[in-house]
Amino acid sequence: MIVQDLDVLKKLSTTPSVGQEKIRQQGVYESLYRDILAGYAKWEFDPLDITNPFPENEGSVHIWQGYEDRIIPFRVNRYISEKLPWIRYHEVPDAGHLLIYNSDLCEAILRELLCR
Numbered sequence: 002m003i004v005q006d007l008d009v010l011k012k013l014s015t016t017p018s019v020g021q022e023k024i025r026q027q028g029v030y031e032s033l034y035r036d037i038l039a040g041y042a043k044w045e046f047d048p049l050d051i052t053n054p055f056p057e058n059e060g061s062v063h064i065w066q067g068y069e070d071r072i073i074p075f076r077v078n079r080y081i082s083e084k085l086p087w088i089r090y091h092e093v094p095d096a097g098h099l100l101i102y103n104s105d106l107c108e109a110i111l112r113e114l115l116c117r
Contacts, residue, residue: 003067003071003097005100005103006069006099009102010099049081051085053085053087054087055087058087061087061089062088063088063110064078064089065091065093065106065110066090067099068094068095068096079092093106
């Protein structure tokens with residue numbers, strides 16, 4: 002895990018999270034099991050078969066991906082975005098999975114989304 006993600010995790014662990022008790026409401030095993038299935042099991046669909054939700058080019062889907070992400074490999078989202086032209090892919094070189102917690106990057110993302 003990169004330093005930025007570790008710093009974010011340290012900060013988040015010191016502040017109480019609203020609704021935290023609901024995360025494991027079905028038990029730790031069931032919660033982890035479902036997370037693992039979502040990440041590693043065979044999905045019921047192929048992401049490349051998703052239909053363009055903007056057939057008249059009235060919008061696009063944006064993906065911001067940290068190059069140093071150790072949870073979702075950048076190659077996955079890069080590949081999908083190359084195959085689906087309605088996805089705008091933004092790869093962030095020195096960011097990990099928790100890139101949204103970087104205030105400068107979060108501001109840049111919001112500007113990109115709101116100024117279009």
